[in-house]
Amino acid sequence: MMPHRKKSSKLAHFFLLPFSLCLVGGVAVSEVVLAKTAEERKAEEDRILKSCRDNLNAQKFQEGLLACQGALEDFKKTDNLRGQGIAITNIGFAYASLNQYQKAIDNLQQALKIVREVKDRRIEAISLGNLGRAYVSLNKYDKAIEVFLQTLVILREIKDRLGEGRVLISIGLAYDALGKYDKAIEYQLQSLAIAREIKDRLGEGASLGNLGLAYRKLGKYDKEFEFQLQSLEIAREIKDRRGEGQSLGNLGLAYTNLGKYEKAIEYQLQSLAIAREIKDRLGEGNALGNLGLAYTNLGKYEKAIEYQLQSLAIAREIKNRLGEGNALGNLGNAYYSLGKYDKAIENLQQVLAIAREIKDRLGEGNTLGNLGGAYQELGKYDKAIEFNLQSLEIKREIKDRLGEGRALGNLGQAYRNLGKYDKAIEYYLQSLAISQEVKNRQGEGEALGNLGLVHSSIGKYDRAINFHLQSLAIAREIKYRRGEISELNNLAIAYDNLNRDQEVMISLQQALTIAREIGDRNVEGYALANLGIVLSRAKRPELAILFYKQSINVREAIRKDIKKLDKDLQQSYLATVESTYRALADILLQQNRIIEALQVLDLLKVQELEDYLKNIKGSDRSAQGVRLLAPELAISDKLLTINPDNSQDINNQLANQIQQLPKTEINKVPDYLNQIPQGTVLLYPFILGDRLEIILFAPNNLPIRRTTKISKDQLETLINDFRSGLLDAGSEDFKEPSIQLYNLLIKPIEAELVQFKAKTILYAPDGQLRYIPIAALYDGKQWLVEKYQISNLIAYTLFDFSSQPKNAPNILAGAFGGKAGDRKFGQTALPATVREVQAIANSFQNSVTLIEEQFSRQAIESKFKNHNILHLATHAEFNTGAPDNSFIIFGNGDKIRLNEITDWQIPNIDLIILSACQTGVGKLGSGVEILGFGYQVQKAGAKQAIASLWSVNDDGTQALMAAFYRELQKGDVTAIEALHRAQVTLIKSDKFNHPNYWSAFFAISNGL
Secondary structure (H helix, E strand, O other): OOOOOOOOOOOOOOOOOOOOOOOOOOOOHHHHHHHHOOOOOOHHHHHHHHHHHHHHHOOOHHHHHHHHHHHHHHHHHOOOHHHHHHHHHHHHHHHHHOOOHHHHHHHHHHHHHHHHHOOOHHHHHHHHHHHHHHHHHOOOHHHHHHHHHHHHHHHHHOOOHHHHHHHHHHHHHHHHHOOOHHHHHHHHHHHHHHHHHOOOHHHHHHHHHHHHHHHHHOOOHHHHHHHHHHHHHHHHHOOOHHHHHHHHHHHHHHHHHOOOHHHHHHHHHHHHHHHHHOOOHHHHHHHHHHHHHHHHHOOOHHHHHHHHHHHHHHHHHOOOHHHHHHHHHHHHHHHHHOOOHHHHHHHHHHHHHHHHHOOOHHHHHHHHHHHHHHHHHOOOHHHHHHHHHHHHHHHHHOOOHHHHHHHHHHHHHHHHHOOOHHHHHHHHHHHHHHHHHOOOHHHHHHHHHHHHHHHHHOOOHHHHHHHHHHHHHHHHHOOOHHHHHHHHHHHHHHHHHOOOHHHHHHHHHHHHHHHHHHOOHHHHHHHHHHHHHHHHHOOOHHHHHHHHHHHHHHHHHHHHOOOOOOHHHHOOOOOOHHHHHHHHHHHHHHOOOHHHHHHHHHHHHHHHHHHHHOOOOOOHHHHOOOOOOHHHHHHHHHHHHOOOOOHHHHHHHHHHHHHOOOHHHHOOOOHHHHHOOOOEEEEEEEEOOOEEEEEEEOOOOOOEEEEEEOOHHHHHHHHHHHHHHHHOOOOOOOHHHHHHHHHHHOHHHHHHHHHOOOOEEEEOOOHHHHHOOHHHOEOOOOEHHHHOEEEEEOOHHHOEOOOOOOOOOOEEEEEOEOOOOOEEOOEEOEOHHHHHHHHHHHHOOOOEEEEHHHOOHHHHHOOHHHOOEEEEEEEEEEOOOOHHHOEEEOOOOOEEEHHHHHHOOOOOOOEEEEEEEEEOOOOOOOOHHHHHHHHHHHHHOOOEEEEEOOOOOHHHHHHHHHHHHHHHHOOOOOHHHHHHHHHHHHHOOOOOOOHHHHOOEEEEEOEO
């Protein structure tokens, strides 16, 4: 059983507290004053204030500040206290607009003393209103409310209904920020009533928009859309283009929260167009950031990063530090989704610095929580707890109850991951209490779901089911369809642990129904797969195959659009994505449906890359998925009608119909597989718990399947013994495991290899088989490499079977170097690498060599386009874990990590050679890092690569490379053929015939 769902604290959408109006909102502070006192104001006062007012209205805050300061000096000369009060009020507003909030507060408090002295209640109200706004900007919401309430008293006293309505909006927003949504709604409704009474359509639109935001936080999405659409309608009616753009942006955010990302993009693009039309750079930056968020959620990370970088550029241009932090945070979000947690953390640290610089406590608290989320994904739970505790402290300080609840929930998750379930429950209960207090129904549902998960973790499944049912009821009440799906799947897991298969199937069918209703193909794929598990367990193999196939076909269609298969969501299901492919291949092989199994195994290679590297794009071939047989196709649109009561009868009917098909129809070979050249075969081993399956395919033949009984543990022990023997050039311990592995992998298909006249084996190893070279398998007389040319295959769906032109070698070579016995950049020196590349230079006239310090990443990258072979005689490591753990090091200490290789654009490179690399430096994993290296090289544009599975001593490497290049010099020789001949040359030598020297090197290619 797979782990239960984690409710993780993915990086929050930092972007954009949505549009709102505060008292004397916008920039027309002095304009309000002057308009209200036009008949009383002296002409001289008007002249003095004009430049101050005009600059502020034009959002030229720095110029406005200087003009207002000049006006203040003029008023002081004439002892005009009222004018001084107005000028200082505007100075305070200018400082607030420049994010210098403490200076704003100091000036506004000074202005208050003056205007109270001259008993000008209207200007006092304006000064108080702006003081409240400054406190809001510093997240001092209680202080802001206190000031706004004073403002409200004055406005009611002077019967300023417009001002009263606006300050009610500000009070509502402050309560919203404190998580007191009922209070927020109460004040927004009062504001709305006044706006309608005095026909203030602008204020009415603002109140409606803010009501929508409050209802969103309460999880009442229908109400949110109702109010936001009314707000948009008013903005269009009064031709308020800025308000229209902001309303469109809010609707876009609402659609993002509902998971309707295409709709979100549609609205954000409209918002962006308006911002550009009215030259609102702040609004433009906001819209770009929100577009980036939508594309992040769609899994289109390159597009997301493109938009966030544009948003970042605007924020820096207009010196909007808050916006700069938002953009950097959203970039971190995109990197987080790509699994680049170190890059995400780097961005978040910058955001944290900005938040602290501008004293944005809310942003600081959010960022600390997001850093906790990133460290959680890295498995650094203690670090995650440290950051979430800091976040919690700030949330409590600024009385952000909603944020406090989230921080508590994140702490619960961290403790759950550490197996400290009592502590996790304690935090989840606190999170639940806050959600119930602020009437945040969505948060309440999530807290209940998390309590269900933690009770499942301690085996209390009945209690878990109770919590999940409560969470499900809330999701249905607030029409939160994603929450509904999540809880249905959590229920399925709990029922599964109690062996209540009927309820498991019912829950999964309901999840599948919703996924199709809302168009969530990702969830649809998981639901189909898990129904396959249930049907397989219930001995309904034909139906299980159909559900598994449909699941894989959904996933492959998604991958065509580079849509990330969400790994957090994955954990709320019975199986991982990879296990779906393995389970289907297994059941197909048991039914002797070999070509279908081969297709699934090939797609599995691509899925493993997706899980490891993220953002793996499929091809036209992979997008076709697995072919449905005619009887399967006939019932594929009736899957939702299959239930525990009718599944046996439907399975029997399907089985009978499939048995009547010709074997050639069941094992129909795709046309492109028959394009494999004669003499070339595909070899796909497949490791299962109790056996090893071997599939061999040659063009224009039906595939061959052979089964050997050996447990996975026994096989992995054999692999480790073989590898250990190969690593010791002075030992013969490799021979026995070499023969045993030959008997497992090759002997069962020996006759067919001869029958197919095989010369080249395209080998697609599974799991730990990737850590050993089949070239060194021994039949008692010969090594396998003496009989066949061998190339590792990433996946045939990604392979180019067309013949490639053989270009004359034009080599760019770099040597790590160093003195024998020394260490250099933490690595052993490789003095023979200098001789290695000099030998290349002596043999090939067009070659360019870079030695030691000259051999830098920049130097190599600057010369790519002039060469077709890249020879890197240097250390490289392919380690288990994240792609960041694997790297190539250069002679000056530079590194390129595995996930950065695709940054290289090298379509001219036919071959990359790494002559001193090693794999599995720590414990052996699944070998996906080796697969990943091949894919990254291919994606960067190179056709083939040669690397080594362990670091061969300098002399042995030099000997193999010399033999390899001698063969290549002969012309009309492929890299695979040259490597094969070089390995045979060393086998026949006296000094380097031990497989340690020659078998470490393997080719991995995109074509022949």
